Amino acid sequence: MTRRGNLLAIVIVALITAFLVGLPLLRTGSISSVVSFLVPSLATMAIFAIVCIGLNVQWGYTGIFNFGVVGFFMVGAYTAAIVTKSPADGQFATYIGGLGDALAAVPLPGAGAWLPFLVAIIAAAALSAALALPLAWPIVRLREDYLAIALIGAAEVLRRIATEERWLVNGSRGLGGIPRPLAGWVNADAYNYVFLLIVVVLLLLVYVLVDRGIRSPWGRVLRAIREDEDATAAAGKDVVAFKLQGFVLGAAIMGAAGALFAFQQGAVSPETFTHFFGTFIFWAMLIAGGSGNMVGTIVGVYVIWGLWSTTLQLQGFDLPAFVEGRIPHLRDTLVGVIIVVVLLVNPRGLVPERARVSRWLDRRVAAMRRSEAAGD
Amino acid sequence: MLIGQFRQNTTATRCASRRWGLRATAALLLLVPLVATYAGEGARAQDEAEPLRIAVLFPFTGDLSDFGQPFLQAAELAVNQINEAGGVNGQPIELVQGDSATSPQQAVEEARRLIELEGVSAIVGPAGSGETLPVAESVTGPAGVLEITMSATSPALTIANDNDFLFRTVISDAAQGVVMADVAREQGFESACVLYVNNAYGQGLNEAFADRFTAEGGTITAQVPHEQEQASYASEIASCTEGDPDVLIAAAYPESGRVFLRELVESGDAPSVIFSDGLQSPDMFAELGWEVFEGSYGTAAGAPETDAAATFEQAWEEAYGEVPAVPYLREINDAIYLIALAAEQADSTDSAAIRDALREVANEPGTAVGPGQEGWQEAVAAIDAGEDVNYEGGAGSVDLDENGDVSKGTIIVWQVQGEAIETTDSREIDLAAEDTAGTPVAGTPVS
Structure with missing residues (x-):
């Protein structure tokens, strides 16, 4: 089972990589075009990977069935927009905040290029977490099916608020002109590379922090809750408090990812944050990749988003009209097929969670085996 | 249930997944800056002999x-x-x-x-x-x-x-809102409700219509936003017809229009409807039944009666047949x-x-x-x-201002006649002039 699962993962990742690099190369025949095309795509993937790590904390490790990812993602994006933008002039847009100018004026070296963005990411994570806390209070007490429904509702309420309340974030017109971090420091041509670097650094930071957290005793409690709440409670752990922490941490990570998404897009509007784009896709990534495994999460993002964006490139090739008109539907089908194949071959995802309590225990077991072998 | 299944099966998995995963990530990260040096060669050379x-x-x-x-x-x-x-x-x-x-x-x-x-x-x-x-x-x-x-x-x-x-x-949405208000007043409607799609398009139309309609002495009974692609618009229809308006201004897209127009008709005493260009869809009217909306008016950004417009229409007819009523x-x-x-x-x-x-x-x-x-x-x-x-184009003189916008345009008025959408009128409008004339038009670009 394991070997088959791994082989499948390698084959699929290799296939996606071949498509990601091969199709653009076939189309343009120029490596530099392929690179300048792929760099923003990789940045998108890194942002989505951060969202999925947040979801992985909630579902993969704590077992909270969050079907309202888009709500936290959107709150993060909007927070970043109103923190970094200049105050509203009221002519074409009305919104609260607009702290960009004030933060740029802080007497720190080059503050305008980095301070508003750092504040924005922290604020996005904080606001998302602050929103998750009251939501989670009643919600973590629900069973997982009811919880999913409650969170779908919560996300929809947030989206409606963003659509209706013009004084808050300009309603359905959305917010444009979101500044980009470090844009003043680098050449516009090189900006996409710098942005990729920023998001990859943040992805690594989130990865390491969450990975450490999950390996710690705290993380073991989360996984224990996921497996059996009653047994964990019987062991003297405050199940509700731990679930709350897992949920809020996940929401904060999603909020931070939303901030990066806003910087990348330059404009956000409620139309962007549909349940399909903001929730379903991330679930597909997590399930296909392997929930409960950090590497699996990232592999899932790579595979699903890679498939998503490469199918669009088929439009650039001379295909029979029969296929050409069906490309968008082909894509939906392929994502579905991948999920079904993964679930059939290895229900725990392409890179499944490793069943172990702690790596210290692993080392002990390995040492014992070695000594046994030596004894023979 | 299904959710539980993902978590079962905790047989020990000793695999190299972690190691190759790390390797793949590392390789990917190395690849980027490496290949990026190639990108330094600069943007695609634009050769004069290249086709546009x-x-x-x-x-x-x-x-x-x-x-x-x-x-x-x-x-x-x-x-x-x-x-x-x-x-x-x-x-x-x-x-x-x-x-x-x-x-x-x-x-x-x-x-x-x-x-x-x-x-x-x-x-x-x-x-x-x-x-x-x-x-x-x-x-x-x-x-x-x-x-x-x-x-x-x-x-x-x-x-x-x-x-x-x-x-x-x-031209900006405001132009169409202005003409919709004019048409409504010309038809003798005293009160209107605006049912608009809740996005930038619907909002712009709604504001321009409401400002112009009230300036011309009409009353707005309600301005009801709606979301796209809903299964039902019963509550939106109810809040719109509540004030008993003479006319319902529908600023929406066909996918939603199909649903709420059917619900409006089925609700019984429906007011007259004036449609925005988003609903200028023959398919939609065919589905709902042309006879239901016989005589209803709509507006759209349209063609002026110029040689350029005639040239466009002639060329279209030669290539594809009749010009469809699509904006x-x-x-x-x-x-x-x-x-x-x-x-x-x-x-x-x-x-x-x-x-x-x-x-x-x-x-x-x-x-x-x-x-x-x-x-x-x-x-x-x-x-x-x-x-x-x-x-000078088929849609108007397309003079571009410093913001890249056009302020002069033509708005056509169309009507459902039999099983077709017929253009009945064509009006020149200059939003810059509207502003200076003191007519308040919300959301008009200052140009």
């Missing part, structure tokens, strides 16, 4: 998918005419397609593909303001690629952060002609050079030139002779 490549980024799927195919036909019409008349800089234009899916995220992805992989010099589209804004701010603006939208009418685009690479050949076909045609003319004038396929020449060929002074094969040949002859040209 223009992309269309149209909604072939999603909420506005009804419009995708006719939009494409309009673009192909212009490209074929120009190519048959000798092309741009002696080369035929190549048209490339992208699907915006009526989704901002996908529009951004597609714009990036069109620029980086297809190497286009200009993009026509996307259709909606919600898609156009992120595309302009995160892709075409930073990349310095010309983008002309034929239908995104939100006032917010006027001040978009686009490095002056975003233009539009369509923005002329604006698309004009966008292609403007890009081609600017490329001819600049004698280049470089996007920035085309942009720099765009206002020269669109605005006065200059010899007036129009669409069509003959129009193109005349224009090329004039440019070769070193004359200034001023393009």
Whole structure:
């Protein structure tokens, strides 16, 4: 089972990589075009990977069935927009905040290029977490099916608020002109590379922090809750408090990812944050990749988003009209097929969670085996 | 249940997954800066002998998918005419397609593909303001690629952060709202309810209509926003008909219109309806039954009664048969002609050079030139002779101001007659003049 699962993962990742690099190369025949095309795509993937790590904390490790990812993602994006933008002039847009100018004026070296963005990411994570806390209070007490429904509702309420309340974030017109971090420091041509670097650094930071957290005793409690709440409670752990922490941490990570998404897009509007784009896709990534495994999460993002964006490139090739008109539907089908194949071959995802309590225990077991072998 | 299944099966897994996963990630990360050095060679060399490549980024799927195919036909019409008349800089234009899916995220992805992989010099589209804004701010603006939208009418685009690479050949929504109000008053309606799609398009129309209608002595009973693609609009319909308005102003898209118009009719004592251009869909009326809306009026950004407009219609009829009652076909045609003319004038396929020449060929002074094969040949002859040209299109004079907007336009009034949508009237409108005349028009771009 394991070997088959791994082989499948390698084959699929290799296939996606071949498509990601091969199709653009076939189309343009120029490596530099392929690179300048792929760099923003990789940045998108890194942002989505951060969202999925947040979801992985909630579902993969704590077992909270969050079907309202888009709500936290959107709150993060909007927070970043109103923190970094200049105050509203009221002519074409009305919104609260607009702290960009004030933060740029802080007497720190080059503050305008980095301070508003750092504040924005922290604020996005904080606001998302602050929103998750009251939501989670009643919600973590629900069973997982009811919880999913409650969170779908919560996300929809947030989206409606963003659509209706013009004084808050300009309603359905959305917010444009979101500044980009470090844009003043680098050449516009090189900006996409710098942005990729920023998001990859943040992805690594989130990865390491969450990975450490999950390996710690705290993380073991989360996984224990996921497996059996009653047994964990019987062991003297405050199940509700731990679930709350897992949920809020996940929401904060999603909020931070939303901030990066806003910087990348330059404009956000409620139309962007549909349940399909903001929730379903991330679930597909997590399930296909392997929930409960950090590497699996990232592999899932790579595979699903890679498939998503490469199918669009088929439009650039001379295909029979029969296929050409069906490309968008082909894509939906392929994502579905991948999920079904993964679930059939290895229900725990392409890179499944490793069943172990702690790596210290692993080392002990390995040492014992070695000594046994030596004894023979 | 299904959820539980993902977690079962905790047999020990001793695998190299972690190691290869790390390796793959590391390889990927190494690859980027390595190959990036190649990118240092610089942007794609723009050779003068290269053909001009223009992309269309149209909604072939999603909420506005009804419009995708006719939009494409309009673009192909212009490209074929120009190519048959000798092309741009002696080369035929190549048209490339992208699907915006009526989704901002996908529009951004597609714009990036069109620029980086297809190497286009200009993009026509996307259709909606919600898609156009992120595309302009995160892709075409930073990349310095010309983008002309034929239908995104939100006032917010006027001040978009686009490095002056975003233009539009369509007048602001405000113009249509003004004419809708005029039509409503002319029909003798005293009170109106606006049922508008809750996005930039619907909001702009709603505000312009309400301001004009009240200024002309009418009463607004309610302004009800609605979301797209809902299963039912019963509560929106109820809050709209509650105040017993004489007329319901429907500013929406066909996918939603199909649902709420049916519910409106089934609710019994429905008021008269005036439709926005988004609902100018023959398919929708056929589905709902033409007879139900017999005599109802609608508006759309439309064609002035000029030679250029006649040329467009004639060419369309020769190529595809009757001109469908779909909005923005002329604006698309004009966008292609403007890009081609600017490329001819600049004698280049470089996007920035085309942009720099765009206002020269669109605005006065200059010899007036129009669409069509003959129009193109005349224009090329004039440019070769070193004359200034001023393009006058099928949709209007398309004079571009400093923000890349047009303020002068034509709004047509259409009516459901029998089993067809017939144009009954055509009105010239200048939003800049409306402002100075003291008529308050909300959300009008200051130009």
